[in-house]
Amino acid sequence: MFGYIGDLDRTLALMDSLRRQMDRTFDTYERAGRNVSTEGGGYPPINLYDTGSGFLIKAEVPGLTEKDINLTLNQDVVTLSGELGADAPEGYSVHRRERAPVRFSRSFSLPSQVDPKRVEASIKDGILTIQLERTEEQKPRQISVKAS
């Protein structure tokens, strides 16, 4: 009887901690923005996807063009750096400024080795997309079982 309640409590506590973690992730996003935050990343915010044969990184970089971003790959570490200058127009008075200029550098290590020759990056509508392919050795492989 008591054992059962204990299990239930643990399960609920686990679910709750998971939910809180998710809340934190999203909260951070909403607060982070252009202010370089220390919690849960920084600028630019990124998403990492596993495409099976490789990885996809997306970063929110409104206002940046391909000229403003440096992308380097060292083994399995990707570094994004650059600068977003002020785009305030000349001869205007300011009513509100929420979009501050930012200089950034951000590195993250990928879960596995990628092929440095097969990296593609593009920017559209303020979203940077980086496509990386796993090295041949790292690709998932199907092994057929032979009948003996």
Place this chain on the structure above:
Amino acid sequence: MADGNLEKRPTDTAEHVKERPAVVPRVDVYENEKEYLLLADVPGVSRDNLSINLDQDELLLEAHRTDGDEATLMAAEFRSLDYRRKFALPQGVDRASVSAELRNGILRLSLPKAEAHRPRRIEIKAG
């Protein structure tokens, strides 16, 4: 119970299932003699997914963003969302000539002032 939050979660699920977060986009607002200029960060939004509505004395900015990814998400710091922000329109905006431009995820909205509301320099004649 470990935490009261579990009981406080909303139970009217029908409406919550498809809920998307609406976020306030960051904006800059400038003014000069001829116009008000609004710059807004709306990364990931294409022209078709952006709507700008001028009401009586309100400007409503709405944008819908989908990241449409089939790949497995491993780490997320942003997500599909809607941008929404309302502004009180200042007096004397010439509605007919409001123009907008979207480039690199930044919306640039120009709200020209009507002729009658522009500052005028008055010459002082020597008597």
